[in-house]
Amino acid sequence: xxxxxxxxxxxxxxxxxxxxxxxxxxxxxxxxxxxxxxxxxxxxxxxxxxxxxxxxxxxxxxxxxxxxxxxxxxxxxxxxxxxxxxxxxxxxxxxxxxxxxxxxxxxxxxxx
Amino acid sequence: xxxxxxxxxxxxxxxxxxxxxxxxxxxxxxxxxxxxxxxxxxxxxxxxxxxxxxxxxxxxxxxxxxxxxxxxxxxxxxxxxxxxxxxxxxxxxxxxxxxxxxxxxxxxxxxx
Numbered sequence: 001x002x003x004x005x006x007x008x009x010x011x012x013x014x015x016x017x018x019x020x021x022x023x024x025x026x027x028x029x030x031x032x033x034x035x036x037x038x039x040x041x042x043x044x045x046x047x048x049x050x051x052x053x054x055x056x057x058x059x060x061x062x063x064x065x066x067x068x069x070x071x072x073x074x075x076x077x078x079x080x081x082x083x084x085x086x087x088x089x090x091x092x093x094x095x096x097x098x099x100x101x102x103x104x105x106x107x108x109x110x111x112x
Numbered sequence: 113x114x115x116x117x118x119x120x121x122x123x124x125x126x127x128x129x130x131x132x133x134x135x136x137x138x139x140x141x142x143x144x145x146x147x148x149x150x151x152x153x154x155x156x157x158x159x160x161x162x163x164x165x166x167x168x169x170x171x172x173x174x175x176x177x178x179x180x181x182x183x184x185x186x187x188x189x190x191x192x193x194x195x196x197x198x199x200x201x202x203x204x205x206x207x208x209x210x211x212x213x214x215x216x217x218x219x220x221x222x223x224x
Contacts, residue, residue: 032211038152043202043215087152095211097162099145099170104154 002027004092006103013080014111021106023090024072030092033066033073034100039086047088048075080110114139116216118203124222125193133188133219135203142208144186148172148199149218155202161186163208193223 003026013019025033034049050057050064050073057064061080066073073092077084087107091100116137125131137144146158157170161180175197177189186205190197203216 034212040152043217044155045215046212049212089155093211099157099160100211100213102155105152107152 002030002092002094002098002101004090004101004103006090006106008106009104010107010109012109012111015080015082017080019077019080019084019108019110021075021088021090021108022072023074023092023103024070025092025101026071027092027094028068028071029094032093032095033064034091035062035064035075036089036091036102037086038089038105044089077108080108082110082112084108085110116203116205116214118201118216118219120219121217122220122222124224126224127192127194129193129223131190131193131221133190133201133203133221135186135188135216136184137186137203137205137214137216138184139205139207139214140183141205141214142183143206144180145204145206145213146170146176146178146186146188147202147204149202150199158201159188193221195223197221197223 006023031052036044037047038044063076087105090103093100119134142163145160148156156172159178161167201219204213206213
C-alpha cells in the first residue's frame with residue numbers, strides 16, 4: 001500500500017521568510033495530493049491540492065509542486081505570517097475507493 | 113449550512129465503559145472516515161465507509177466498531193474504554209467521486 005514520508009517534523013521561520021515542506025510517496029499509481037492545515041485546537045482543513053496531470057499549482061502565497069518521476073511533492077509558503085503557524089499534513093491517494101494516506105505532519109512556527 | 117457534526121465534543125468516562133461517538137454530515141457525501149489523533153500529531157485511520165452497509169477497517173481499528181445504516185450517520189463504538197483510548201477522534205467525509213476530505217470538529221475523549 002501507499003506510504004507517505006513528510007519532512008521536516010518541525011520548522012521555524014522568521015516572519016516574511018519562505019517555508020518549504022516536502023513529502024515523498026511510494027505508490028506510483030497515486031494521483032491526488034492534498035495539503036491540510038490544522039491550527040491549534042481546530043480541525044484539519046484543505047489548503048491546496050494537486051493532481052498528477054499537473055506539475056505546479058499556486059494560490060496566493062501557497063504553492064504545491066509535484067515530481068512524479070521522483071515521487072515527491074512539496075508545499076511552498078512565501079511571505080510567511082504568524083497566522084501561518086500550524087501543523088501541516090500532506091497526503092496521497094489513487095482516486096476512487098482508496099482512503100487518503102497522510103504524512104505525520106510538520107509543525108510550522110512563524111516567529112514575528 | 114452543510115457541515116459535519118460530532119457529539120459529544122468532550123467526554124470523560126471510566127475504564128470499562130461502553131461509549132458511542134456520534135458523527136453526522138449534511139453534505140450528502142457517500143464516503144465517511146474516523147481518525148484518532150493526539151493533539152497536533154499524526155492522523156490514524158480507524159474505520160471508513162463508502163456507503164450504506166459498507167465499512168472497512170483502517171490501520172488502528174481494533175477495539176472499536178462502526179456502522180453505516182444511514183448515509184448521513186457514521187457512529188463509532190468503543191465496547192470497553194481504556195486509558196489508552198484517551199485521544200481526539202475526528203470524523204470526516206468526502207464526495208463519492210472526489211477525494212477532498214472535510215473534517216468534523218472532533219470529540220476529545222478522556223478515559224480515567
